[in-house]
Amino acid sequence: MCRCVCSHQTMLPRELFLIATILAVCDIGSSREAYNRTMYxxxxxxxxxxxxxxxxxxxxxxxxxxxxxxxxxxxxKCRYPSYGKLCQSECNCLKEHCNFSTGCDVDQNECFLGFTGINCSMECRYPAYGKHCQRECNCSEEYCNLATGCV
Known part of the structure; x- marks a missing residue:
């Protein structure tokens, strides 16, 4: 923990700079220190x-x-593909389009196959599959892959 004990003597600009730098480092601290810091x-x-x-x-x-x-x-901070409240949601788009707090920042054209809607958050419902869920499986639900169709 950093503590500053300052006297009231006149300081040179170099000394003031050093003190400001030390305080900045103390304020930021290491990532481990910030993670383990006790709050009062x-x-x-x-x-x-x-x-x-x-x-x-x-x-x-x-x-x-x-x-x-x-x-x-x-x-x-949430890591891809996680996002949102306590990182419990999952992006269904490319990493570069996934915002750690709000999810996929894309239009539907960039969703993964088998997903559609706002933030690419909706899975295709059987029998739909593929891009924008516009294709239709001609097999039973258990054999219909939401991205590629009948397997």
């Missing part, structure tokens, strides 16, 4: 929030992670 509430008590929550000092309570983040203190 307004009365100085240790505040332990469950995974998927972070401590909000202004309201003195644990709050759910914002969309696109998860883990202890909401330190982990």
């Amino acid at each position: 509430n307004a009365t100085g008590e240790t505040q332990k929030c469950s995974s998927g929550y972070y401590y909000d000092g202004s309201s003195d309570e644990c709050k759910e992670c914002p969309l696109g983040f998860t883990g202890k203190n909401c330190f982990l």
Whole structure:
């Protein structure tokens, strides 16, 4: 943990720069330090929030992670293909079109085969399959692959 003990003597610009740099590094900290940091509430008590929550000092309570983040203190950003609330949703589009908080930022032309709709979130329903779910399987549901058709 970084602590600054400052005296009231006159400092040279170089010393001020060094102090500002040290404070910036202390504020940011290493990623491991930020992940494992103990949070304290307004009365100085240790505040332990469950995974998927972070401590909000202004309201003195644990709050759910914002969309696109998860883990202890909401330190982990969703990794492709996961996105959204606690990273529990899955993109059905290419990585470059998958936003970690909102999902697929594409029109339906870029969804994976077998998916359609907003954010490519809807699977084709039997007997539909393929691009935009526009093709139709001529086999039983158990043999109809939503991307390629009858297998």
